[in-house]
Structure formats: C-alpha cells, structure tokens
Amino acid sequence: MTPPAAPTHPSTPAIRTALSVNVNKVALVRNTRHLGIPSVARAAFQCLEAGAQGITVHPRPDGRHIRSSDVYELAELLQSWPEAEFNIEGNPTQNLMDFIRQVRPQQATFVPDSEDQFTSDHGWSFPQDAQRLRPLIAECRSLGVRVSLFMDPLPEQMAAAKAVGADRIELYTEPYAAAWGTPEQTAQLQRYTAAAQAALAAGLGINAGHDLNRDNLSAFVAAVPGLLEVSIGHAFIAEALELGYTDTVRAYQRCIDQGMQERKLLHP
Template sequence: MNPLLTTGLDPHRGLTALSVNLNKVALLRNTRALGIPSVTRAATMALEAGAKGITVHPRPDERHIRAHDVHELAALMAQWPQAEFNIEGNPFHNLMDFVRAVRPHQCTFVPDATDQATSDHGWSFPHDAQRLAPLIAEARALGVRVSLFMDPLPDAMRAVSELGADRVELYTETYARAHGTSQQASVLARFTATAQAALREGLGLNAGHDLNRDNLTDFLRAVPGVQEVSIGHALIADALELGLAETVKDYLRCIHASAGSPR
C-alpha cells in the first residue's frame, strides 16, 4: 500500500475525500463498439479536477466496468500517488480476482446478487461473519484496505471490527430518500449513531449510494468522521449538464461547505 495514504486505522484528518464511481461511463461506452466515452479519460479528468479517488464495481456480467478497465485504471492510478483506487464487489463472485491481480488501495465488499440492478443492502452479522473472515484476512495480507458495505446498524460495528475490516461504507439510500422530508432527522440520527459506534471501535468510515449535490453537505455535517464518499450515478448525471470537471468541483464545494471552509 502507498505509504502516503491512510491505512484506514488512523484518526480521521482533514476533509472527506471524493471518490468518483465510473460505472455509468462504462455503461454508456458499452452500448457501441467505439470505445467512447473512455473510462480512463474520465478518470483522468476527475482526478485533474480534484477528486481524491476512483471507484469501480466490476460485476460478473460486465454490464459496465470490464476486466480490462480495472487493469487500465490500476496502471493510470499508479501515476496519481495522492489518489486512491477502490474496487467494489461481492467477494464471493469476481471481486477477489481483481484484488489479487491489481492490489488496489481499497476493496469494498458488497453483498449483491449477480442479477441485482444495484447494491441495495449491507452485510448481516453474525450471519455473514464466518465466510467473510478469510477473505478479509487475505485482502489485508495483500496490503489492501477492506471496507464492508453496511446498513446503519450501530450494534453491528463491534462485530465488523472484530472481523478485522478496516472500514465500513455506510449505505446511504435510506438517507437520500428521506432527505427533505419529515423523516430526515430521524433517519439521519441512525447514521450518526452508527458512525459514532464505528469510530469507537476504531473503524474508518466511508459512505455512498444516492448521495448528490442536494443532500451531501447535510449528511457530512451530521455524520462524524466520514473519510470518503463514493458517488457515481448522480455525479455522472450532473456531468451531462455541467461537464465532468465542473461537476467534480461542485461536489468538492459541497464537501468544503460541510466543514465550513470556503473554496
């Protein structure tokens, strides 16, 4: 692992990092055999605009990110030592093959089925613990940080820590749906409590799913210690109107606003 990057066990420092998920760029490219838009070009533009990471979720059916994308992005990220490469996926499907081959900075274990349209729930404890344990240990032995995709369940954070994971990625769809409604405060409180429990257990914190320019700042103001947000669908949709570089900068402005710092 790059020594300049956090191991995920360090105290939270600085602003939340923005990791741009490029799945939807690959999805558009795959509709034609022309190689455009380029996934690596999109990654370069995002990094040049200030993103601190790139995320991909290569599914077994290669509906968007394909195997060659993972390898090409790994080569690209070697030129950006200040940024991180995060590969998401189900470790019982194809994720571990990529972890072993390219050794990204981080792998995010997601319990999705092969036919799911998108990730829609986190891991369950203690049900999933036994089968996850050896794969977490393997990834960490390879020098890869492990983050587990989790629902906002404060009581599960101790089990995650005991299993040896470095971080959790809080699955934020319920927050996104509640944002701007009478349920926002109560739903957000659950995420705040889960974050506090994770921090007490020494876990790092990521978050993602349906975060956007409207709800991101409120989330980061309320939830302590979020080290990274991974955003794809909304960010790429915004880029159709604003352009990719300006969209990344606008999401960074949302992050800075949550910390009360100008940009």
C-alpha cells in the same frame, strides 16, 4: 435532561472527507455501442485532474458496465496519481478477489450483491456473514489492501464488522437520500450519526455511498463524524453530462467543504 456527549474520534475535525468518483455509468453508456466512447479512463483522468481523491469501480460478473479491461487500465492510470486511491467494489465470493489479487488497489469494498442484482441495496449482516468474510478480509490485508464493508446504519453491527478484520465500513446511504426533503430526513440522518459513532468506538474508519448528491451531501458530511470518504457515481455522472467532469468535481468538493465547515460548528 442533557443527553450525554456523543463519542468523537480525536482526529475527526482535522480530516477532510475525500471524494471518490464511481465511473461505472460511463462504462454503461460506452457499452451500448462498439466504438469505445465515452472513455472510462479519460473520465477518470479528468476527475483526478480536477481534484477528485479517488476512483471507484464495481465490476459485476455480467460485465454490464465496468469490464476487466477497465479495471486494469484504471490501475495503470492511477500509478501516475500516487496521492489518489483506487477502490474496487464487489462481492468477494464472486469476481472481486481476482481483481484484488492482480491489481492490489488501495481499498476493496465488500458488497453483498447477488450476481443479477439491479443495484446495491443492503449491507452485510452479523453473525450470519462473519465466517465467510473473515478469511477473505485476511487475504486482502495480507496483500496490503484496506477492506471496507458495505453496511446498513445499524450501530449494533459495527463491533462485529471490526471483529472480522475490517478496516472501514461504507454506510449504505440510500435510505437517507430517499428521506431527503421529507419529514423523515432528520430521523434518518440521526441513524447514520449513531452508526458512525458506534463505528468510531469500534475502531473503524467510515466511508459512505449510494445516492448521495449535491443536494444532500453537505448535511451528511456535517452530521456524520469521522467521515473519511464518499463514493458517488450515478448523480455525479448525470450532472457531468451537463456540467462536464471538471466542474462537477469542483461542485462536489464545494459541497464537502461546506459540510466540513458545518461540522466544525457541530463538533468544535
């Protein structure tokens, strides 16, 4: 029996997936000394100059990497790049909302991290998180800030994310990255495709991030319909240590281009 055609967004083939570079790890290295190097702002500038479409930061309450001063410096830098987007991630019940109110970035990504969490490792859950998220999302939108919710690839959760007022969801991609090159790779990718289809059906935009890299990115871009943005930090900065920021941006853009070409074959 032929399976039913997957729902698609009318503009999916025409929209190129944007690259937002997460510069947290630049700050992490800088914070090991008191010399101000490497410069977070300089890293962001070079990435934007090389063609990145955005900069992402995740300022945690303990200041382990990105600091408040970095957020404000980057906001000032991005005023000279009106075509680029500033994405600030974090838990809106901790310190995120203060940055949103003062900086008003193009996008706020709500992540359900605890204050001492090592790294982001799960998405929001509904209906459990709906009540506390709804007024915070409404406040962001009243400030003209788009809201993306960090979500696990669960199709049944997407309509609920839309119902609380989110504009987009960011798919948490670590399970896909962990399965890359294993027998589970195809099944994991199908989970993300199904979640994206459900998000599109609910009227949500789709972002993705966490452990995406040059090996696994093209296949993800090709398979996940409506993918508007990927946020990449750890692998990007690790590769930039060897290649430099400019060549690393260009390498990731080639991965996106390859994925977009493959997507056209999958969704003509």
